[in-house]
Amino acid sequence: MPIPTDTLVNEFIAYLxxxxxxxxxxxxxxxxxxxxFFAFLADPQKGAYGRIDPREVAAVMVRTWxxxxxxxxxxxxxxxxxxxxSTLKSFYKYLLKRGVVTSTPLVNVVAPRVNKRLPVFVDEKQSERLLKDTEIGEGWKGFTANLIIALLYQxxxxxSELVNLKESHINGYGSSLKILGKGNKERIIPIGPDLxxxxxxxxxxxRTTIASPDREYLLVTDKGKKLYPKYVYRIVNEHLKEVTTLSKRSPHVLRHSFATHLMNxxxxLNAVKxxxxHASLAATQVYTHTTIGQLKEIHKKAHPKG
Structure with missing residues (x-):
């Protein structure tokens, strides 16, 4: 007896x-x-395929969507x-693993070409100013803001890894932090003595300033509660506004800056990965763009035919 589509989707989501x-x-x-996707297939004005079993999905249906x-x-x-x-591919990979389907309709669907976006980053002089900046916020908020910036950049x-960083993940003797990344994968990051x-x-x-603070997670608000993403985003945006004219001023800019400065x-490359x-080296290779840019600049200045 066929398993209803909703059941298969729910089981897949639980698996993820x-x-x-x-x-x-x-x-x-x-x-x-x-x-x-399945709503599109069932829509008489669009897909017009009706409510369809995942085993009956064909490549032409995906292309039409x-x-x-x-x-x-x-x-x-x-x-x-x-x-x-990619979502559909993962779903059908799961169905293949379960034995629900014997083949996937995605084999004959070509992914649209995507132009690679170069990472947005601050230069090294701007990052030095950023770490010295103590103008944003006073008291506990300022203390927290400065540590947020230092952790993200260094x-x-x-x-998501920052807001979920726990006090127990700090290794003082080994001068390192344990990070829980995507898929709950652990990695160890060395840190300097100042940080x-x-x-x-x-x-x-x-412990001394805030009454009953959260002692599990490292970073907390002035009320002692665990930080949340919007709080961090706002802090980073305000700090970056002071040192750069970049239109994009998110926490990810500091991650890009960290990687770019290491490469430069x-x-x-494997160490940066x-x-x-990163799960694959391909994701890290985008940071080689700045190194190539520097080489071009050096060539232009130093070579007789530059």
Whole structure:
């Protein structure tokens, strides 16, 4: 007896959440993409295929869906289309593993070409000013803001990794932090003595300044509660506004800056990959662009025919 589509989708979402341990944000994106795809197939004005069993989905149905997204009043970008296609591929990979299907309709669907976006970053002089900036916020808020900036720039961790950083993840003897990245994968990031001392001072001050603070997570608000993403985003945006004219001023800019500055100063690509927690080297190679840019500049200045 065929398993209902809703049941298969729900089981897949549970697999992502509890076995793959994807973040809530990522799981919601998968859920929304699948709901949108099957709703499109059933829509008599669009897909007009009716409520269809996943085993009956063909490549032409997927292509029709992508074409509809491209021709929408607000057309989906190639990057968005690729993400949605990736969702379907993951779903059918799961169904293959379960033995629900014997083949996937995605084999004959070509992904739209995406132009690689170069990472946005601050230069090294701006980063020095950024770390010295103590003008934003006073008291506990200022103390927290400065540590947020230092951690993001000096470790390259993601926003989600920062807000979930626990006091128990700090290794004072080994001068390192344990980071829980995507898929709950652990990695160790070395830190310098200045940052380690700042963290120790923060923990000590938290105990004496704030009544009943959260002692599990490192960073807290002035009420002692665990930080949340919007709080961090706002702090980073305000700090970056003081040192750069970049229109993009998110926590990820500091992650990009961390990686770019490492590469520009001769760091090994594989080492940068491990520090960033990338699953593949391809994701890290985007940071070689600045090194190539520097080489071009050196060539232009130093070579007779530059």
């Amino acid at each position: 959440r509890f076995e793959k341990r994807y973040s809530d944000h990522t799981v919601r994106a998968y859920e929304d993409d699948l709901a949108q 992508l074409a509809d997204l491209r021709s929408a009043p607000v057309p989906a970008s190639p990057r968005t289309l690729n993400r949605k296609l 470790t390259g961790m993601r926003l 380690l001392n700042s963290i120790r001072d923060y923990v000590s001050e938290k 100063n001769g760091a090994d 491990e520090l960033l927690g």
